Amino acid sequence: MSTPAAQPENTMEAIVSLAKRRGFVFQSSEIYGGLNGFFDYGPLGVELKKNIRDCWWNDMVRRRDDVVGIETSIIMHPKVWEASGHVAGFSDPLVDCKVSKNRYRADQLFWSPVVVDGNVVGYVSALESEKTAEELQAAAESLKRKKAIQGTLAPVVAKDFTEASAEQVSLIPSPATGNPDLTPPRSFNMMFQTNVGAMTDASSVAYLRPETAQGMFVDFKNVLDSNRVKLPFGIAQIGKSFRNEITPRNFIFRSREFEQMEMEYFIHEDADWDKCHKEWIEWCRQWLLSIGLPESHLSLYAHPKEKLAFYSRGTVDIMFKYPFGVQELWGIAARGSYDLTQHANASGKPQEVFDEASKNKFVPHVIEPAVGVDRIFLAVLAAGYAEEDVTDEKGNVEKRTVLRLSPRIAPVKVAILPLLKNKELLTNRAKALYTKLKRNYAVQYDDGGAIGKRYRRQDEAGTPWCVTIDFDTIEKPGDTFTLRERDSMKQTRVTETELFALLAEQVY
RNA sequence: GCGGCUGUAGUUUAGUGGUAAAACCUCUGCCUUCCAAGCAGGUGUCGAGGGUUCGAUUCCCUCCAGCCGCACCA
Structure with missing residues (x-):
């Protein structure tokens, strides 16, 4: 028995506390008093973050025929940021x-x-x-x-x-x-400055990139000439960016070092950019649903025309209802040919493609979906966090803290639990299953304390399933385990084959 | 960057001008036949620095960090 998912008044406080208690997120340099706007990701956090990145990369790059990936350097030629407008505009x-x-x-x-x-x-x-x-x-x-x-x-x-x-x-x-x-x-100026080379003078000034996007623009011709791509196609990148925010706020929502997942989708100058823009907005929305964000927390915000940068044809943000308010999660911008034109002018190297039909050269236009890994990270924690009242058989009411993370991104997919620690028949079977599973999945073996306590521990970590090796497993035919589901706490019996089939279907 | 409030164990909190406490968590061992059981044991330099004082976790100052508000968020 449990109440429907409930969230406490001070959800942010509870999330920050859980993040530290279970090893998702720590404050950077904490033993020295901390450093405002910087964060460390602990053992569970780094798994969650990696899963978010991997899901995005698989869906955006590997499973699409029209997007390729790159990884560009964090420090680029200073002229990149002059051409992009960041030196002046930031x-x-x-x-x-x-x-x-x-x-x-x-x-x-x-x-x-x-x-x-x-x-x-x-x-x-x-x-x-x-x-x-x-x-x-x-x-x-x-x-x-x-x-x-x-x-x-x-x-x-x-x-x-x-x-x-x-x-x-x-x-x-x-x-x-x-x-x-x-x-x-x-x-x-919001850009972090540094110096390239051991000598520090005006000519050595460089910047830590404030966005990853310029890497895709600067390497546009390299990718075009080396990879048999043709319009329309996209270049995607995941990487760290840095902004010297005046006031970092709201935990990892606005920090000074953060990770972006950006894709520049290049289209013909005569293409229907509005249609393409709308398609990418919907793609992004569907992707967020696929990693478990509830539709009820998502909304769209179209930037009003008069607020747009002069080169922008339209920007739509996918907004998320965070505990501290509705805030930007994913920006999908139609940037025209602005960036490639800027770099063509600044570098003197044309950034054009040849149109076979019209025999003309033109500068492609671009649609840019840009999202922060850390913002998704916070969104899934905020949406997934719940405290429930659970009533046991004796009628006692206890609080259950549970993190409802999608199996796609959960740091641990399955916990393997022998019902009792001091019965070798149980632990041997459990260890065999654990060894087999961990070849393909992030799994944990836990034999500490009572079984209920282990279930609750996994609930807080967001583990979708626990598998318990019990006496039925070793005494009855069929070699079945108890499969305990996180959200419903329901238990069913499954075979090893069924367990692998479930994982193959849900974890992708 | 400004203003207000705050800072005691991993977490949530007591407490005091005379070298700190509880619960939970965590770890070890025993026990335990399905939802934070029990028993035994282990783990803590009161955010940092300075000042006042015989003595500061407590009072004062500076800094750091956090929360709220303002501003900012190409």
Whole structure:
């Protein structure tokens, strides 16, 4: 008997605690006080993470005829990041209000001089919104009234804060306080810098990649010329990326070192990109369902046109309902020919393909599904974590903590348990089965303590099945075991052949 | 990066200006015929550094980390 899956109020706390207790995730460098935004994956965590990667790689690369894989270096030529726009675009100038401690993006903070009869009598400011101009105008009129100035007020001219001179910076009021409390715009670059070679000078500056995607673009021609691929086709990569986030938050959701699984799907410039985009969105959604994320937690968010980067034709995020809110999980972007064109211009090497039909050369367009391994990792923990009230035969109610992970990604597929530790007939049969299974699957052998305790231990690790070798196994004909299923706690008897068949079907 | 709160065992928590405690977990042994049983035993430098004090886990300062809010998230 058990209640339906229930999640506690503070699910994140419970997940972080379980992650540490069972060896999924540890804080990086913990014995030195920890390091903000970095994490280590323990014995169970590394298995789960590897399974997520392997499922993606198998489904995205090996099981498709139109996608190939690559692995590119983490440190690339610095010009890659100039061409991609990251050197400029990753450093948003920010403005602080010294009094209110608010922080604004300089390009989202607007201001205008207040001009009466041709004379500047003050400044007004407003944050970017649909009514920025109206707000500025109203503030200007209010300022004129307050200062009791006679004359004709000129219409305000909204400029953003990057266009303010040093003198104007010292006069423009903060939106928070109404007084000139703002700092000049300051740059924050999110790319980690390092130096290549032992000499440290300006010419040796390099960056840890902030995304894996540029590797696919830079190697586009290499792959095209070496692998008998033709459009449409994709290049996929799994690897670490690094972003110097201002504030890492929410456990492994936003960290400074993270792992991406990205694929660039190159299509003809005349292809129906919208159809292709939609197909990839659905492919990604189905894939998330295939590793056990519940449909109820998934939603789509289309970036509004006016918020898109100028080169983007459309970006749709698959959102996931995390315990701390609905957040981005998988971004599927239609990037046009922007990246290949940028690299062609910056390198002087054309990034074109030849169209046999029209005898013309053209730069392919690209659809990019990009997802974070760590975000999927957190999503499956969050969706799978449950605390149930279990009633035993005597009517006692106890809490059962269970991690409902899909067999595809569960760190341990099967636990092999001899019913009793001190009966050699049982342990010998159990060990034989264990030896046979571990050739193909991640399995655990556990003979410690009472059988119920071992079941619960596996529940917390997310192991979908336990196999118990009991007296029926050795005394009755048929050589059958008890198969105990994690979610229902139901028990059935299976033969070794049936067990292997079950695994072959469920673990792929 | 700012503000508020917090930091005692792997986890969840007691406690004190006089060199720290419980439960659970974990490990070892015994026992155990299906859902965290029992018995015996093992494992702990109060986040780090400095200051005040005869003496600091406790009071003060700095730093680090975590949570919440703001801002940020190409």
